[in-house]
Amino acid sequence: MEQNKRIPESTISRLNVYLRELIALAEMKIKRISSAELGERTNLSDAQIRKDLNYFGSFGKSGVGYDVKELISSLKRILGRNETWNIAVIGAGSLGSALMKYPGFKKQSLNLCAAFDIDPKKINKEINKIPIYGLDKLARVIRDKKISICVIAVPQTKGREIADKVVKTGIKCILNFTPVSLNVPEDVVVRNVDLSGELEILTYFLVR
Amino acid sequence: MEQNKRIPESTISRLNVYLRELIALAEMKIKRISSAELGERTNLSDAQIRKDLNYFGSFGKSGVGYDVKELISSLKRILGRNETWNIAVIGAGSLGSALMKYPGFKKQSLNLCAAFDIDPKKINKEINKIPIYGLDKLARVIRDKKISICVIAVPQTKGREIADKVVKTGIKCILNFTPVSLNVPEDVVVRNVDLSGELEILTYFLVR
């Protein structure tokens, strides 16, 4: 294996895709799978799958393939999916409250359990049973509720300011829904989702 | 310029970032900008910006920089942002209805104007003034309303089936919110947004 090499972030997102597919296979009582079959199901190449897994070790058997249950448990370990992580959303506007209702954000290992806003009309209310706190309570709630991921869903203009506040609390993982690029220290991981950007890009292809 | 070369999709999303920033600069009455300054504001390198623009032509003046208004109008033309494109959302569940309320999806050149669902309780209702149609009306509404982009926000299990239906209507641009990879003909452009995937990936960094 090549654990010492730098692992591409795209490998990590694919590992997540593999895990999802393997769980579906396990539910269908399928016990073994080859990289070629898994590739077929995920629209990825067999070599890609083997390379990705190989960053973390050898999980398959030559001539046989991968044991579905074993690979699920390895991937869960690699991806940190054996524990439950608490998540907070900053901004309870249209996007923030949608995320609070989104079932994809309530999973075994993901627990969206707090929201923050500056609007007094929203503070101390709940959305989908998730309490909304004033932004001034950020540091305290993050500490008390042991939150490890913050989702930033505030208006574009407040993005950087909020990111600074979040970083100051010691949070190391941010999912940023504002279209601005955040400046964070090296040890903080940011993933960006630019929803209107994704739509806007499509218009490029429409004029071609 | 190098228009003949294949243009990376990442270049297109950056052009969109430049456009956004330039519009902000124009609002601040700034007339000229260099690639270095624009790079500072967008967290990108000056060389990257010049390379990206160079795929489409020469827009700057040596020793001077770029004229903000001129570059805005060039980028709008390149990105197809001079016309208004009609958009439909398929799936009016928690995610779909959030997108209907999301202000980022109502812009000068983007007009989200129809939604589809199979639930009779939702059909013929409206969300944020956007009418919800039965899925059986898909082809007709897409034709009548001149829709050119479809946003797929249905449950994972229905993703591929819906994508096939959408492709059959002649749509060439899809924004896919399901976590499954869609199989579409070569001339159809798909962009994928895997919301829970983005969160799930972050847990990887938490155990490191």
Place this chain on the structure above:
DNA sequence: AATTGTGAACCTCTTCACAGCT
């Protein structure tokens, strides 16, 4: 016989660095 693990080749995108333009 089938399928993995993996070095090497390949391809794509980014950064460098500087000639040339204003």
Place this chain on the structure above:
DNA sequence: AGCTGTGAAGAGGTTCACAATT
């Protein structure tokens, strides 16, 4: 003097192809 446009170098990720393994 300053900044662009761009060929060349570099970095990073993917695919190829095959020896090794069960």
